[in-house]
């Protein structure tokens with residue numbers, strides 16, 4: 657089965673988040689407690705992010721610790737291009 661860009665990256669990151677939670681039950685408890693305390697039984701919405709310090713730190717730290725694209729994606733100009741004063745050559749030879 658072939659899985660594409662946004663799906664593969666998100667899926668792998670989510671799997672790491674779950675695995676790390678399994679291995680760190682204290683962390684999992686803290687995440688759950690913060691969600692229960694701050695959301696008070698409501699469905700989460702984007703504006704809740706500012707109140708979920710531990711959850712947001714957990715997400716950021718997983719993206720750093722288990723980075724699925726650590727060296728990013730290579731780029732090169734496909735034709736000579738002038739950006740401001742910089743001239744980018746099409747050839748890397």
Ligand code: HEM
Pocket residue numbers: 661662663665666669724725728729
């Ligand atoms: C944890 C999740 C994700 C990670 C770690 C991730 C990582 C990356 C990285 C490293 C790049 C290359 C950036 C560059 O040009 O140097 C990229 C590009 C891109 N990603 Fe993601 N991605 C994630 C999720 C998603 C999702 C969910 C979508 C779409 C719904 C998506 C759509 C794209 C698109 C369209 C580009 C190309 C942007 C462009 O250069 O035009 N990504 N992503």
